[in-house]
Amino acid sequence: MEKTLAYKPQSAWESYADARQHKNMEALAVRYIDFLTRCKTERETVDYVRERLTRAGYSEGFGADTGNGRVLRPLRGKALFAARRGSQPLVEGLALIAAHADTPRLDFKQRPLIEQPGVAQAKTHYYGGIRKYQWLARALALHGVIIRENGESLTVNIGEKPGDPVFCIADLLPHLAQKQSDQTISEAFDAEKLNIILAHSPKQAKGGKKDRDAPKDPVKEQLLDILHKKYGINEEDLITAELQAVPAGPARFVGFDKALVGGYGQDDRICVFTALEALLSAESGARNMAVIFWDKEEIGSDGATGAASRFFQYCVEDLVRAWAPGTPAPHVLLHSRALSADVQAALDPDFQEVHEKQNAAQLGYGPCFSKFTGSCGKYGASEADAEFFGELRCLYNAKGIPWQTAELGKVDLGGGGTVALFLAAYGMRVIDLGPAVLSMHSPFELASVADLHATLEAYKAFLEA
The missing domain is CATH 3.40.630.10 (Zn peptidases)
Structure with missing residues (x-):
């Protein structure tokens, strides 16, 4: 031919x-x-x-x-x-x-943990070229490595297995977003607000003590207790860690014909x-x-x-x-x-x-x-x-x-x-x-x-x- x-x-x-x-x-x-x-x-x-x-x-x-x-x-x-x-x-x-x-992903900052009303969060610094709004209101998993003070290495992979908790960044509801709607994307989505929710329940004061004896940051302290009991780590271990927030869940076929891979x-x-x-x-x-x-x-x-x-x-x-x-x-x-x-x-x-x-x-x-x-x-x-x-x-x-x-x-x-x-x-x-x-x-x-x-x-x- x-x-x-x-x-x-x-x-x-x-x-x-x-x-x-x-x-x-x-x-x-x-x-x-x-x-x-x-x-x-x-x-x-x-x-x-x-x-x-x-x-x-x-x-x-x-x-x-x-x-x-x-x-x-x-x-x-x-x-x-x-x-x-x-x-x-x-x-x-x-x-x-x-x-x-x-x-591209979200990396934990060196000192990530903060408490804001009702939640403990991790502050992040984004890595590579992302559109920040795409990371809001979606399930995230934590991957990476933590080096304990004794030199032991702990591999982190939380949010991928059935039964694992996942994490997320809250988005502003449309009822209160009128001002945000008139802003440019760079103005509306502040990198310093890409804070990942890690926990919500507060640590209670022991023995029925008065409110003045309650922890200063009860949700953060409860989170630290959980991390120590489950993984044997403390807040200082997070400073030297490499922790990345990535989308949770598996890659999938996309479309009725399964001709695309999404992930x-x-x-x-x-x-x-x-x-x-x-x-x-x-x-x-x-x-x-x-x-x-x-x-x-x-x-x-x-x-x-x-x-x-x-x-x-x-x-x-x-x-x-x-x-x-x-x-x-x-x-x-x-x-x-x-x-x-x-x-x-x-x-x-x-x-x-x-x-x-x-x-x-x-x-x-x-x-x-x-x-x-x-x-x-x-x-x-x-x-x-x-x-x-x-x-x-x-x-x-x-x-x-x-x-x-x-x-x-x-x-x-x-x-x-x-x-x-x-x-x-x-x-x-x-x-x-x-x-x-x-x-x-x-x-x-x-x-x-x-x-x-x-x-x-x-x-x-x-x-x-």
Whole structure:
């Protein structure tokens, strides 16, 4: 059949039309929903990845005697690098997929506990780009880690199991919100009022003592008693803790046709999941394959576990010492090729005017290339070269993998950053590739089952190419 001269994106649903493919897509989506439900923080995500890789024969440490050539290295429970040896000399570089495991949320402040009329609350500081009103009047769960004074670590996961209590931030009733209705969103929703309700019952004065002998903050003190009896912690332990409030409950299929997955944290855990599945299922071959999952992308990628750190560089240097002694590590970095695995904003059906439609991603049309990121004239961008983009285009066309391309919103209205520029700093070729997500950065994001499958196929083909 003669190829048409005009370009038209290919629907992933049309590409994967037969019943066997739909069955595989549904099975993958079921596993993905379980992953999203279990992994709501970067620590939980890294633990999941580490467990899966260990079961597949990956060993920690980069010694030369690592047998099957499968190694992994976690960093502080929040980032992880894994590599799989191929037959090519390491100096020819890695096929690398990089994603991030963090997602927008509410973090407890260092001294979180306060009492206000009728309730004890935790003060929060939001993490990443959120729309504050979306976090009000909804069930929240607490995840994280508390280090007791004796050094013991307590893992926190409250609000996910049947019978667990959940927590919430109260919203102002419409009868009293007339003034708020006339304010801008930034004025109406004050970050200092994102206070999470933790308790309501007061501690009673002992032995029938008079009111003047009652606790000063009876609800807070009752809460502290509960925390001490149940978890063996005190208020000072909360100062050094990492506690995150996230939406409670499981991820779910959405729609009568179950063609969408809805859940928290799909930016960017859908890319973590598909990159991991690609690494585990890719056929052994010439390419030296690697994945890295970073933290802190949502707040600029700084910090020891973010992409701006030297963690990736140190991993490659150790890999060279183990697998190719004498090879200059900068040559490996320079000759590597990478996919910055991050999601793209899907064309919003009810707010199409904020997109430039011809260059907007659509749900169900496969993973989306973002040739450049940044904003307002491509500032803060990493722009892929035509040769690398062209190679990937030819690869996916040859394999029948649907793909699309997009920018994030209209030129002077949108934009955003990814980890691509931190990889490009080494001189390697890199481009952003990930599925489109609707309601990005909300507590309940939406992704297409077809795009989930197509993204896995795209990542796997890249590693094997």
